[in-house]
Amino acid sequence: MGETGRIVIIEDDADIREGIRLLLEGEGCIVTEAGDGETGITLVDEKTDLVILDVMLPGISGLKTCEEIRKKSVVPVLFLTAKARESDKLIGLMSGGDDYLGKPFSYAELMGRVKALIRRYQIYKGKESIEEEKSHYLARGGIRINTDFNEVFVHNREVELSNLEYRILLLMMQYPRKIFSAQNLYESVWEEPYFYSCNGTVMVHIRKLRVKLEKDPQEPRLITTVWGKGYRFEGVDHES
Numbered sequence: 073m074g075e076t077g078r079i080v081i082i083e084d085d086a087d088i089r090e091g092i093r094l095l096l097e098g099e100g101c102i103v104t105e106a107g108d109g110e111t112g113i114t115l116v117d118e119k120t121d122l123v124i125l126d127v128m129l130p131g132i133s134g135l136k137t138c139e140e141i142r143k144k145s146v147v148p149v150l151f152l153t154a155k156a157r158e159s160d161k162l163i164g165l166m167s168g169g170d171d172y173l174g175k176p177f178s179y180a181e182l183m184g185r186v187k188a189l190i191r192r193y194q195i196y197k198g199k200e201s202i203e204e205e206k207s208h209y210l211a212r213g214g215i216r217i218n219t220d221f222n223e224v225f226v227h228n229r230e231v232e233l234s235n236l237e238y239r240i241l242l243l244m245m246q247y248p249r250k251i252f253s254a255q256n257l258y259e260s261v262w263e264e265p266y267f268y269s270c271n272g273t274v275m276v277h278i279r280k281l282r283v284k285l286e287k288d289p290q291e292p293r294l295i296t297t298v299w300g301k302g303y304r305f306e307g308v309d310h311e312s
Contacts, residue, residue, distance in 0.1 A: 077121035082112030109137030127153035142168035244305035
């Protein structure tokens with residue numbers, strides 16, 4: 073594996089947990105594991121590159137576990153679940169997850185998701201190794217991005233974005249007024265083949281961005297919807 077990562081597995085099925093651990097360790101990953109959400113939360117720290125999280129857990133649910141992890145980290149979270157309904161997927165993404173894998177899954181499919189998430193996250197957090205004195209900024213519509221350190225400011229107030237949210241915003245701000253279809257965004261940011269079901273994934277991340285960036289997320293003025301076509305960054309300042 074090109075990007076050796078530190079991964080936390082939170083899964084109550086010991087056999088599944090062991091199988092995933094052996095697979096990841098065989099690829100050079102450093103793995104810690106937990107059988108419940110409470111323990112798993114304590115294992116996530118600043119060195120963690122990925123959390124693999126089962127939705128159905130004893131004690132606090134996987135969704136609640138993800139919400140608690142999000143309070144202290146933007147590390148990517150890959151949900152595992154026996155449920156395959158689109159509504160369950162969207163609920164997982166809204167609670168802070170980055171991707172979703174339904175059981176049963178192949179190890180090849182799992183490793184593909186793991187590698188993609190870790191690769192993107194390690195690029196995102198590469199700011200830790202940058203020591204340039206001069207930073208580069210992209211500023212439009214009251215939003216300013218420090219592209220050296222992946223920092224985002226809304227009217228000089230820093231906001232915390234996940235790596236996927238950051239990549240969506242950066243892409244759209246680089247091409248203001250350009251209409252991005254859901255397929256454009258998914259293939260550019262997720263770097264995976266697009267399927268129609270991916271529309272919901274993109275929609276959820278756009279919604280989360282609006283909550284963090286817009287004065288009124290219900291009446292967005294920065295990231296607008298172009299009905300039937302996609303999304304566009306308008307570059308219009310908030311009203312005072």
